[in-house]
Amino acid sequence: MALLQLKDESAGYNGKEILRGLNVTIDPGERIALVGESGAGKSTLLRLFYERLGAKAALMPQDSALVQALTVFHNVYMGRLHQRSVWRNLRNLVLPARADVEEVRKVLVPLRLEEKIFSGVGELSGGQYQRTALARALFHTGDVIVADEPVSSVDEHQAREILETMNAQKQTVILAMHDRALAIEFADRLIGVKDGQIVMDQESAGMTPGDLDNLYLNGVE
Numbered sequence: 001m002a003l004l005q006l007k008d009e010s011a012g013y014n015g016k017e018i019l020r021g022l023n024v025t026i027d028p029g030e031r032i033a034l035v036g037e038s039g040a041g042k043s044t045l046l047r048l049f050y051e052r053l054g055a056k057a058a059l060m061p062q063d064s065a066l067v068q069a070l071t072v073f074h075n076v077y078m079g080r081l082h083q084r085s086v087w088r089n090l091r092n093l094v095l096p097a098r099a100d101v102e103e104v105r106k107v108l109v110p111l112r113l114e115e116k117i118f119s120g121v122g123e124l125s126g127g128q129y130q131r132t133a134l135a136r137a138l139f140h141t142g143d144v145i146v147a148d149e150p151v152s153s154v155d156e157h158q159a160r161e162i163l164e165t166m167n168a169q170k171q172t173v174i175l176a177m178h179d180r181a182l183a184i185e186f187a188d189r190l191i192g193v194k195d196g197q198i199v200m201d202q203e204s205a206g207m208t209p210g211d212l213d214n215l216y217l218n219g220v221e
């Protein structure tokens, strides 16, 4: 059964339509990258997907959006806030429970963040910050990750590490990516957005970054 199906739908903000005529079906296990120029509507489409997926999906928002005043532990723990009682969440804010610390630690170890578990996120390097945002999404128990430019502020080595981890740990991956080469390499399916519509939806196998030129150069095929 499809995870998600859009049939001639539109998306926008406060009644203003940004994207129209959206027809998309996403099946479990797909690895999808949304591609297109800045401002084309990738985030808008991603947001619609995320809203439809509900609790099945973990979100990695643009710029990762961690809570600066809190530690790595607390930010990652937030990935399961919705599954826990208010009492447990409040208690963990003040005095993290050993069992929850161990659960969070398991996610941090492969991401080389274990030693930072009680550091404030403001003290982290750019790569550690982005990996903490990934840890929060991995801690979420949903099988789907929806990530908006998850590797925009890290070097290529770290970008590959993040994308490989996502692909290995989540069944379905839906990304917005401005890096065309990484999108082709890490996604199986590319959805191109331009002029308020989906103008391309195809397998990435065999594609080169130049094949996506028409999404970026205004009007030039």
Ligand code: ADP
Residues within 6 Å of the ligand: 013, 018, 036, 037, 038, 039, 040, 041, 042, 043, 044, 045, 176
């Ligand atoms: P992309 O992710 O491809 O850069 P976006 O989806 O962010 O593109 O933006 C598509 C269009 O929607 C742009 O014209 C942008 O100005 C507009 N837009 C984005 N976010 C909002 C918002 N919160 N409220 C109103 N308009 C928005």
